[in-house]
Amino acid sequence: xxxxxxxxxxxxxxxxxxxxxxxxxxxxxxxxxxxxxxxxxxxxxxxxxxxxxxxxxxxxxxxxxxxxxxxxxxxxxxxxxxxxxxxxxxxxx
Numbered sequence: 001x002x003x004x005x006x007x008x009x010x011x012x013x014x015x016x017x018x019x020x021x022x023x024x025x026x027x028x029x030x031x032x033x034x035x036x037x038x039x040x041x042x043x044x045x046x047x048x049x050x051x052x053x054x055x056x057x058x059x060x061x062x063x064x065x066x067x068x069x070x071x072x073x074x075x076x077x078x079x080x081x082x083x084x085x086x087x088x089x090x091x092x093x
Contacts, residue, residue: 009037014056018048022055 004013006022013019022043026036040050048055059067 006037011037012054014051014054018054018056021046021048021057 004016004019005011006013006019009022011022013022022038023035024038024042038046040055043055044050047057049058
């Protein structure tokens, strides 16, 4: 499974979008040196959820149905959770 772990705060994220969202500027200059991580309460306020040890954005109902049809499961809340089929392995024929 692909992982999006932040080396600054140690949290895991279900997608690159969720990882990128949690990285914020800590001062008005918006310097790359001032980037930091959101707190869990800040991430929750931005609509993120913590599930299965990862932070991520919940899928819309239509996205969940589409993914469930592909996976044959109704349990997935995050895109790519427990499934790497959307990452084609370039080394396989």
